[in-house]
Amino acid sequence: MGRTSKISFVFLILLALAGFIFSYSQGWFDPLSKYRVEGEQYSGGEATVFNESVNAFGEAAPNLTGNKDLFFVSGNAFFKRNWVSAPASTADLDGLGPLFNARSCSSCHLLDGRGKPPQSIDEEPVDLLFRLSRPSQDGNGTRKDENYGGQFNHLSVLGVPPEGNVTVRYEEIPGEYPDGTTYSLRNPTYEFDSLAYGAFSKDMMISPRIAQHLVGLGLLEGISEERLKELADPEDKNGDGISGRINYVYDHINEKMSVGRFGWKANEPSVRQQTAVALREDIGITSAAFPEELCAENQTDCKRSPSGGEPELSQDILDRLALYTETLAVPARRDWEDVQVLKGKKAFIEIGCASCHVPKHKTGEHPEHPEFSSQTIYPYTDLLLHDMGPGLADGRPDGEATGTEWRTPPLWGIGLIQTVSGHTFFLHDGRARNLEEAILWHGGEAETARNKFKQLSKNERENLITFLNSL
Template structure:
């Protein structure tokens, strides 16, 4: 009897290990729920996942739970831009520009206290590449690259790409002469729930806008308008930290990417000159995404599990800190309950230099400033999901290229990385690939 029980336990353990080993090698890795969800929370997670993955359709439709798409839109599912909840890609397999790379518009040098920027008067905040039946799409993106060479002191040379974004086939006339064009790559979603729960005090404790400690790092929080409360809050999501909560970020994506209305964005995503868009049929509900569905998707995003890091390269981790990367990519942040997390981000804005400037302001974030990108899970996106675009516009094809684009406050860390031996540079990259 003991032998049979021991054998059964061993087999169960082997199956569990096999299941775990299989999971960490599959695209389901970034779609797992946190541990210890209650039955009610699990049901809510599954509901949110369904609205995240299943396509929305135009109105009117018999599919009343998912109608209201558009009239102008870029994608009909959330997963179109966030495949497997990882980061998006610049190009599809056939070489066309991916829906994960969106084209943003704003008037240079102008700001609005509630939006953080002033959109193009004809095309709004974002180019819609699709329209429902009878509604002309706004236009199509274009993208060319110019080559920029970077050299290491040891003579190694690496080719970088500087993107030159544009638009074509504009169906509603010309852009405003002051409109700037900036590309944004859909980011990975894992870990957002933990970042949402970090206290403001923990973020603000790392601010040093005047660089009083003279270390060359002067991070500051982005203070943004919150449409939920009507107050100013600390931004922590998007490339420029212009969204204060997951709920706000999800509602903004529904509005800009899919043309779906919510209680935060109750109006159609049409400008005053787009008559066909304004006159298009509404969904059967007053809002395309009622609060129950908005909250379910927000809950799904907030409870995605962070993948376990690989056994780290200890030397690479030490060098990462020594050369100054950890000054912004903070390894440890404290939660309100006293526990710690390792996002490798301070969630603050930092001046990244002219080479990464996109000509766009978002609330307090100026043209050169970007939120420190969290690094947890970055290696899994590459090894498991084969996602190989980095930085806000996907210009970098490797983590190494992303490092070499760092400027401004990160210039010293970049130069220190370049001064390492080839072996030590590889150690730093292996450490990052294990996160």
């Protein structure tokens, strides 16, 4: 070899080496690199906080403007404050009941976290409540029960009988992965006794619901209706077996039909309405949008009980409470660049979890809080209704949601529920004891994804769970 060709040979080797180093640094050889998306650690865009502590769900969005942070602080105080029965010297905070489930928001959403089902058959459910309804006489839609109304209330003020007790029992259902690993799922049954207003009618429909964790709700309000319509595929035109639907529900505050976004069946259109509904149904506090006490048609003692004002809630307190719940920040991802997490994310996308748990959205214009407009967020939801099969069905329609449909819950913050709420009970009624069980309960439109999860190797399943825990 001549001297010049030797030089050019060395030059070529160096060039190849440089090319290799460059492409390696760009992640071209790394199959996981496309799953490492810079910026996705900020799950809530500019409304993200870096907090992995027990208070991870309790911080205000850091980008709040004006005096909203002061409103947030006083909203937080009302969120934790116990309402008292009327008449009381604290006129602002009286009107509890006559029938109720809890005295404050934080009794169910402690530290803005996730509620849990009772831990033994002697324990009365608190964070787990029961919505009730009956088929309407014309067979078209639902109506309230005349003896128990729209929600089962196990507590009451003096002189009004509480509605009764609930006992939760579980039956274990064994199962097995194709690789031979066994598991067991627990199926809940509910027994209502000491019923003060008569036996439940045979056609009573009962929907158990656990209290959700409350992060990033203003951002979810910011996702435009157009975006949700784009994601919806009611007739499953793309033939992927997944047909998300919007739940259109009545907006009592703006007096029109609106897109449902909140609650396990997307049954409430806004945080403000969800807050007013919680005040009335869970605590027994009336407001301008919901001026009537909760008493069912035949609950005469309830109707006679003193009221704390008409309505009981001032507009100012509702404003503060709604602002507080709306502006809770989203905790940032942890370990989002770890190899195991990236592998889990890859599996999550490949087996079809992301078809419903849509990772990324850009919010539109939030009418009240520009802080939540045009934010790139990673909530892992499409806010749409999906048929989840008979295993999860409650058999109780809610708005346009049928008895088998549930809203895809956002997965942001899910890995911190253990830290904040001290447990890992998931799904609408808290039946799943951990993330794995939550996945294994998926049926209906999610059956294919669930089966693909079961077919993963043990290692791959663990990666997927590790990924969920990083959200």
